[in-house]
Amino acid sequence: MEAGALVIIMALLVLFAFLGLGVWATVKVVGAAKRGVDRTIHQARRTVEDTTLKARSLGQVGVAGALAQLRLDLRTSMRATQQALHQGVRTDASLKESIGLFERLSAHGQELDDELKRLEQEPDRKRTAEALPDLRERVGKITQAADSLRWAARDRARRFAEDDLSALSEQIKMESGALRDWSREPVDDLAAAAAAWDATQAPGQGGRQPSEGQGQAAPGNRPQALDPAAPPARHPWQKAPRPESTT
Template structure:
């Protein structure tokens, strides 16, 4: 009895621990989902703000906002493309590692551009703008190069797979139409007229006699009327076929 009580107590403790673990995991997943939603909303607001500044503010301030917007858009698109492709292509791990190193430069550049947006010395800002523009273009070009290389690689794999599949389908289609490629037997020609000669009236019936039923002409006619493929069992039905309507009893 004591052993049964001990086992039940152990099971109860085990269920409590598992339930607590499940609750913690669910709370963590919900928290991560909320964080992703907040981050996405913040990014959207910042992008709209930068787009408005690039049109509304003239001079260096507007160009800084435009550079930040281009940088963020390119880096985010490359990150999404690499993360989506590495799940199917293991060779993209090295490209992803290079992008992470590039991201460090991108974050540093974005922080510097953001600080300079509030720089009161417009003359000093105009002097630094060419160098910032060159750095931004280099980072964007590197990100675009990685992204388009990954996309081209995925497209090439898809094209190769489609070519191989098309070739296999052509072979299968040819095998299904085997009768179109079989050579005609030598010496066999199709008759151009009725094989039975006409007889004068009163000299006998115009139809072949019973003794001629087993002649080569008769067997050839039977072969021509025989179906090319005889099904070995009931024909299969497919989900896209319509069911026949029942006959009306009225």
């Protein structure tokens, strides 16, 4: 009875674990989907707002056009720097500190953008026009700082790419030289083969020695004297002489 109860308890625990895992996975999926939807809505809203600012900066004159141009310059610079830093940190971890500085700068930029947005609805155009020089100066400081971070990150990435390309080119040059150094290989092979042949033919180094009685003609079987007029013995690899012309 106790064993059966223990089995039931273990089965319930496993079931609850699976249910909990399923709930956790569902929450994660829903959260990721919600973040994706929010990001899409934010991007669409930002695109619409940027398009509106471009239209205002080109189509309106006076204070309204100046405010729209300031917001457009500020947002364009901040967005380009953010994109450059977040792309660069994927391959260069040292840019994390730069991202931290940019986030602090971004807080000032967001505050200034909100102020410019409020001034677009300000009915007192005279006071807004008087504030334009100060607003331009503040926008210039933020965009200059953002541009400095962006170009520094790009220069760093380009320098790393140039150094890597130089090292790779040098390695390829050395490898190409090694591949073309074939002049000594055949000579070394022939020398090694000749040395091996000489070693097998030397006495006591594997060469065959004539046994006793070998090399002497058997009685009654003496070798015939060589006829000086007879043609020399031919080796199999020698070519047959060309026939002399009878003309």
